[in-house]
Amino acid sequence: MIGRQEYTALVRQASPRTNEAKTLFAAFCVGGIICMIGQAVSDVFTEFLPLDEKSIAALTGMTMIFLGALLTGVGVYDKIGYHAGAGSIVPITGFANSIVSPAMEFHSEGIIFGMMARMFGVAGPIIVSGVCSSVVVGAIYYLVGVAV
Amino acid sequence: MILELMGKYGRVFLCGGLVCLIGQLLINKTKMTSARILVTFLLAGVILEAVGVFEYIEEFALAGATIPITGFGKSLAAGAIEGARIGLFEACTYGMRAVAGGLTAAIVFGFVFALLFRSKSKTA
Amino acid sequence: MKIGAQTYLPQRRAFISLVADIAGSDEALGNLREYIDTAIDCGEWGCSSHEKTETRMREEIIRSLLEKARLEPKDIDCLMGGDLVNQIVPSTFSARSFDIPFYGLYCACATFGQALSAAAEAVGAGMNNVICCTSSHFATAERQYRFPLELGTQPTPTSQRTVTGAGAVLVSAYPPKWRCPEITAYTLGKIVDLGCEDVNNMGAAMAPAAFDTIRAHLRETGRDESYYDMIVTGDLGRLGRELLVELMQKDGVGEGKNVNDCGCMVFAPGQKCGLGGSGAGCSSLVYCAYLHKLLVSGQLNRLLLAPTGALLSKDSSLQGESIPGIAYAVAIECR
Numbered sequence: 001m002i003g004r005q006e007y008t009a010l011v012r013q014a015s016p017r018t019n020e021a022k023t024l025f026a027a028f029c030v031g032g033i034i035c036m037i038g039q040a041v042s043d044v045f046t047e048f049l050p051l052d053e054k055s056i057a058a059l060t061g062m063t064m065i066f067l068g069a070l071l072t073g074v075g076v077y078d079k080i081g082y083h084a085g086a087g088s089i090v091p092i093t094g095f096a097n098s099i100v101s102p103a104m105e106f107h108s109e110g111i112i113f114g115m116m117a118r119m120f121g122v123a124g125p126i127i128v129s130g131v132c133s134s135v136v137v138g139a140i141y142y143l144v145g146v147a148v
Numbered sequence: 149m150i151l152e153l154m155g156k157y158g159r160v161f162l163c164g165g166l167v168c169l170i171g172q173l174l175i176n177k178t179k180m181t182s183a184r185i186l187v188t189f190l191l192a193g194v195i196l197e198a199v200g201v202f203e204y205i206e207e208f209a210l211a212g213a214t215i216p217i218t219g220f221g222k223s224l225a226a227g228a229i230e231g232a233r234i235g236l237f238e239a240c241t242y243g244m245r246a247v248a249g250g251l252t253a254a255i256v257f258g259f260v261f262a263l264l265f266r267s268k269s270k271t272a
Numbered sequence: 273m274k275i276g277a278q279t280y281l282p283q284r285r286a287f288i289s290l291v292a293d294i295a296g297s298d299e300a301l302g303n304l305r306e307y308i309d310t311a312i313d314c315g316e317w318g319c320s321s322h323e324k325t326e327t328r329m330r331e332e333i334i335r336s337l338l339e340k341a342r343l344e345p346k347d348i349d350c351l352m353g354g355d356l357v358n359q360i361v362p363s364t365f366s367a368r369s370f371d372i373p374f375y376g377l378y379c380a381c382a383t384f385g386q387a388l389s390a391a392a393e394a395v396g397a398g399m400n401n402v403i404c405c406t407s408s409h410f411a412t413a414e415r416q417y418r419f420p421l422e423l424g425t426q427p428t429p430t431s432q433r434t435v436t437g438a439g440a441v442l443v444s445a446y447p448p449k450w451r452c453p454e455i456t457a458y459t460l461g462k463i464v465d466l467g468c469e470d471v472n473n474m475g476a477a478m479a480p481a482a483f484d485t486i487r488a489h490l491r492e493t494g495r496d497e498s499y500y501d502m503i504v505t506g507d508l509g510r511l512g513r514e515l516l517v518e519l520m521q522k523d524g525v526g527e528g529k530n531v532n533d534c535g536c537m538v539f540a541p542g543q544k545c546g547l548g549g550s551g552a553g554c555s556s557l558v559y560c561a562y563l564h565k566l567l568v569s570g571q572l573n574r575l576l577l578a579p580t581g582a583l584l585s586k587d588s589s590l591q592g593e594s595i596p597g598i599a600y601a602v603a604i605e606c607r
Contacts, residue, residue, distance in 0.1 A: 081424020
């Protein structure tokens with residue numbers, strides 16, 4: 001039988017490649033469109049709601065998360081993701097998708113140990129790394145501020 | 149007016165698309181899964197905000213920079229920086245405060261939609 | 273009777289007298305649409321969890337196999353089977369409905385080959401009627417090995433789709449009145465690992481195991497690849513089949529002209545299945561729905577069925593382990 005290295009080389013050579021142009025184009029278009037929807041939501045809120053900039057930004061994020069969660073619930077988001085790849089993963093709607101999809105998946109295991117416990121199976125790393133990095137940034141800024 | 153609007157949305161589309169295109173390049177080249185991609189972009193947002201570059205990008209790209217998960221990272225870092233002006237406790241907690249709305253929405257909607265819907269087997 | 277390091281001939285003749293199969297709605301629209309016995313109408317089939325769906329699929333075909341054979345559960349000496357879900361729950365839970373002694377088997381997608389070998393062995397040891405049943409379900413396998421169904425991920429170009437389906441065979445020591453194939457030799461598989469780490473490229477991980485077992489089988493039985501009308505692997509997919517043929521040619525085992533793969537047969541072109549089907553139900557569904565009918569009708573006389581399995585878990589791949597493969601080769605012939 002041939003050796004590991006030789007086989008690895010054989011596999012690499014025989015494996016079909018990703019269609020770069022097609023996937024990149026799809027990711028670009030879908031990602032761009034989702035961001036445009038976010039901009040439109042933000043513009044509408046700015047126009048009609050008497051809120052400051054920060055609240056508008058937060059509300060926009062929440063609306064997009066709602067949309068992402070809804071599309072996941074009705075079983076559409078994974079179909080978008082099938083074609084768009086990173087185009088629907090990277091926007092905040094993809095974050096919503098990563099929370100809603102495991103929660104739905106473990107519906108059959110019950111509310112506590114199914115939905116609630118498994119909800120963070122995909123998004124857990126995002127929340128942990130986000131919170132930890134913000135603490136690091138805050139601490140550095142604080143220490144620099146004290147020193148200066 | 150229309151032209152101005154088109155220009156603005158064009159910018160949002162191009163920048164948002166570009167961010168996602170970089171994500172897709174990472175997927176294609178490294179076989180990263182979605183959780184890794186999201187963590188990478190979140191940390192990128194945190195770092196860009198921490199070094200003070202994000203606001204310039206945001207000024208140009210608008211939602212093209214804030215709707216991708218980089219915007220979430222930016223909010224975390226911006227909150228922490230704001231808190232750092234008050235005290236150490238605030239420096240550590242204001243990051244979470246800044247994204248409280250988004251996180252609450254994600255968790256509540258996640259729970260509600262999981263109660264309402266179940267995942268379906270997918271057709272080939 | 274042992275005739276080589278891995279190969280045995282059954283002590284008594286072991287006939288595959290009857291088969292039953294059930295397929296998911298997509299598989300029923302695939303290449304084998306004219307051959308499939310029963311199809312479920314949707315992924316859920318009225319069950320509250322996908323594991324229950326898989327359990328129900330198994331119950332249905334075991335029941336229909338008993339009906340076809342006009343046998344009672346007490347006439348069956350042993351029910352053998354496995355699947356891909358945690359602790360082979362669909363197999364054991366479906367066995368609750370039948371009063372039959374049970375052997376739970378696991379060898380990932382090679383379980384059907386393992387079950388056929390074990391059945392031939394058991395018949396040789398004195399059992400008269402053995403049922404082998406393996407199954408898989410797209411939704412249970414996705415949860416077991418990959419991501420939540422609703423997560424918007426993109427399949428990589430080497431990924432395969434788990435077959436929703438199951439097949440059950442009755443291996444009997446009694447020759448039936450009709451033309452029927454029998455197990456004439458079986459080669460047990462070794463765990464082979466050439467260092468593949470990509471969990472989305474199972475075909476490449478399993479091809480060396482398929483090659484190793486097929487080579488051992490041909491060598492130890494003294495047969496040439498042309499002895500068989502068809503050599504059919506389990507779920508290598510298009511890439512894995514290509515790699516297997518390449519390995520066979522490099523080693524001088526054969527040309528690989530009559531090599532085919534169940535995973536390549538299931539889905540029709542245009543269905544979103546990546547490089548083909550996979551799963552413990554892939555080889556059993558294709559054998560029961562299609563290959564068995566070819567054998568019975570005389571379109572095939574000698575078949576070497578070599579189900580292949582990739583023995584990984586979600587945790588083993590996170591721990592950086594490579595993916596070991598296994599294949600069992602079962603010679604099924606009409607004499």
